[in-house]
Amino acid sequence: MTDNTDLHTRFETELWVDKYSDYLYRYALMRLRDPTVAEDAVQETFLAALKNLEQFDGRVDVKYWLRGILRNKIVDHIRKSVRRKKLQEEEAHDVVDRFLYKASGVPTTRPKPWAFNPDDAFAQEEFWAAFQACIDGLKDPMKTAFTLKMLEEQDTEDICKELEISDNYLWVMLHRARSQLKTCLESKWAVS
16 A cells, blocks of 8 residues: 555656646746756755655645745755855945945935836836846845845745845845836836
C-alpha cells in the first residue's frame, strides 16, 4: 500500500510541474528579472514542495501553496543579494535620505507636478505597457518593496520582515521608486 501511495504522490507532483511551472516562472521572473535565477527558484520551489508534501493540508489551492513557497525563495534570494551588495553611489544617497527622514520624520522634498494627467493616462491600455516597462527598470530591492507595498498591498510590517529592513528605509525606497517611476513615465508616455 505504501508503494502505491508513493507512486500516486510522485504522479501528482509531476502533474503540478506540468500545470504550474509556467505560472511560477512568470511570477519569479517578474520579481527577479533574471531568467536563470527565476528558473532556479522555481526548481527549488518544487523540490521544497516535494520535501514538505506532508505539510500541504489542502486548505488552499496547490497553485497558491506553491506560490507561497516560491515567494519565500525569492525573498531569500533578494536578502542574500542585498547583503552581498556594496554601498554604491545611489545607496549613499539613500543613506542621506534615510538620515534626513529619520531626523525629521517627513520627506525632505515635495514632488513636482506631473507632465501629463495621470487620471487620463490610467484609462488608456497603452499606458500600462509603459508602466510595466518602468516598473521593470527599478533596481532591487526597491522594485520588490514597491511591488509588495503598492501592487500587492502587503502590510509594511510584513514587507520589512521579509526584506529585513526598517520601516523608515522602506518609506525611503518607496519614495525613490515613485520618483523614478514618475521620471520614467514622463519620458516613456507620449503626451498627445
